[in-house]
Amino acid sequence: MEGTNAKYVSQKISKARWRPVSASSLQQPEVFATGSWDNEENKIAIWSIGDGVFPGMEDDFEGDPQLLCECKHGGDVLDLHFLDQERIVTASSTGAVTIYHLHPDTQTVSVSQRWTRAHHYPCDNAPCTGIVCKSPEIVTVGEDGRINLFRADQEAVIRTIDDADSSTIHAVTFLRTTEILTVNSIGQIKIWDFRQQSNTPAQILSQTGDRVPLHCVARHPNQQHIVATGGQDGMLCIWDARQGNAPTSLMEAHTAEMWEVHFHPTNPDHLFTCSEDGSLLHWETTSGSEMPTFLQGGPNTSGFSRGAVAPAGGGQSLISAWLNGDSSKGRLETTHMLPSQTLSVNSLDVLGQCLVCGTDGEAIFVNRQVLV
Secondary structure (H helix, E strand, O other): OOOOEEEOOOEEEEEEEOOOOOOOOOOOOOOEEEEEEOOEEEEEEEOOOOOOOOOOOOOOOOOOEEEEEEEEOOOEEEEEEOOOOOOOEEEEEOOEEEEEEEOOOOOEEEEEEEEHHHHOOOOOOOOOOEEEEEEEEEEEEEEOOEEEEOOOOOOOOOOOEOOOOOEEEEEEEEOOOOEEEEOOOOOOOEEEOOOOOOOOEEEEOOOOOOOEEEEEEEEEOOOOOOEEEEEEOOOEEEOOOOOOOOOOEEEEEOOOOOEEEEOOOOOOOOOEEEEOOOOOEEHHHOOOOOOOOOHHHOOOOOOOOOOOOOOOOOOOOOOHHHOHHHHHHHHEEEEEEEOOOOOHHHHHHOOOOEEEEEEEEEEEEEEEOOOO
């Protein structure tokens, strides 16, 4: 796709994440982090796309990402998130959870905190498969079916749910301030409320029929009841956490496992998925009517009533298209984001106009015009 730059890095890239920028500024992201897996020596690395612009060419030319610094990582990087602008949290196949500190002045990165056996079996370590951060809190999940709540700068775990799941928990995200949502290897979504002392989920949603493992989950940034998941069958599932226990909408997305799904954080009519099949897809809701979908009435308005007022902010007029089941397929446009299919696309992240993804083809792809 036009505007996409490839950088070959001699490492299989398992995770890629943009460094956050101020929500109140119009600044585009310039720095991202990557983690590797299945290499003799795994690393986390910090990259910059800067402006990379030749004089007089404005934004028509972008150079390759430039490596700022890197640091060894014990085990495969199974997840990676920025805690804030200077701290990165990683999940390891060794069961460890590590906070790295980025020093912009010296362009170095160092370990600032580590929970070595955050996830474990009685006699061995268990891979930490997913993390989510809301500074200073860090929630981790693992192959051991355990959920941990940590707080940065505190050594002791704040809370552990030891037997949260009898199967592998693959991913986790915040649903609300005190609630998290997990997906597991038997096709279930579980909602947990940390205000409750119970070690049982507040709600369970699951697919009907075959229990296909779910690998990834994303919550709509403004409509917290709308959740997207992807899994082993490559299907994109949209759920309404307010009603029903099964997905509201199922869409054929990929021909192999879907590894990540992300709503655009400020334009959630745009959604992105990546897969073992080597593709990266951009999904965009469209409508044949100028009237916002949720004002059109009819049987598929998904709980919105006539006369409803559109939520503030851009890209909100077509929110309910994600929940309209089969009828929504006619209002979804899908675009392949990579110039050609490659080996597995393991991770993606999108912020502002910029998208980054990492692959088993030892390449990082950056697109700086993703919504144009």
